[in-house]
Amino acid sequence: MYHVPPLDRLIEQLERLPGIGHKSACRLAFHLLNTGEKNAGDFIDAIRDARERIRECEICCNLTDQPLCPVCRNESRDTAVICVVEDAQDVSAFERTREFQGLYHVLHGAISPMDGIGPDRLRIKQLLHRAADERVREIIMATNPTVEGEATAMYLAKLLKPFGVLTTRLAYGMPAGGDLEYADEVTLRRSLEGRNEM
């Protein structure tokens, strides 16, 4: 508390951001106060502009500023495989691997009764619509390996069954660079179950 209302209010607003504690909020507040007028204006404009222009891709619900997202616009992608993820950030994580050539479907969350997020809050209708396209061969469930992500994957797999499309789930196992000593039991058990011949 600096007992200067506009400053305390700014710090309070910054503390609401994810991953920002009180000390970081103070540091950010002083930076935003001391930075030049142009920098502050650019920062505010970037927030406003992004909020105004960004919407969901008409095909996969990924975030974009055009009717279709960059992946769906790319004609060289394999339209037979759809990778279902929870958030737009997950699309970016897969793109960084440069491994996956198919399309995505962004659910914008996972089913979580504890947080009041039911299936109706997710982009499931759009996924079923895409699954009905006969060109789609495989749908990969790439929701997070959490209770909510698992529940969502199972729920979707059940819904997709009548479409006769192959539904797969990401492999479980040890993360690369991980340490067996510190691995939790569920991860270890699953990496044993899923062992492969060398």
Place this chain on the structure above:
Amino acid sequence: MYHVPPLDRLIEQLERLPGIGHKSACRLAFHLLNTGEKNAGDFIDAIRDARERIRECEICCNLTDQPLCPVCRNESRDTAVICVVEDAQDVSAFERTREFQGLYHVLHGAISPMDGIGPDRLRIKQLLHRAADERVREIIMATNPTVEGEATAMYLAKLLKPFGVLTTRLAYGMPAGGDLEYADEVTLRRSLEGRNEM
């Protein structure tokens, strides 16, 4: 890179904030996109409002939204002692100790030729003006224990000499809760030099 210009621009702006790396910037960007319209508006208003209303205290140059800062407005403070600090955050650090009852003087930086910050960029003229007041008995140099903070303290002490006011410097030594094993040599040497009878 999300290849969605308004989103990439927002992330780039967030990355310029102190202590915010690329991953945090992405997380903050998605939060700012997904939060409600009122929350986003409140956030932007808090930045604008703080920038418009916050100015420097007419006495000590601390940040305030009124002519005088909360410390200088408080009539129960001891006006005979002035604690000179680099930034407004340092005032708040001292106030948390509930130990110091005097007034402050905020320099808004430290002399740093490497960064092109000369004495003319600091609130030194205002400090000399205050030192001329015969009620002032002591001026404590509480700049940071860094090369720049030391240089600033020495420079000010020299300037203040003709005023015949007592000039003191914060004590050096081991930080509370610190570990001797990990203390640097300068700190250890100074804590030896400054040892007190028990």
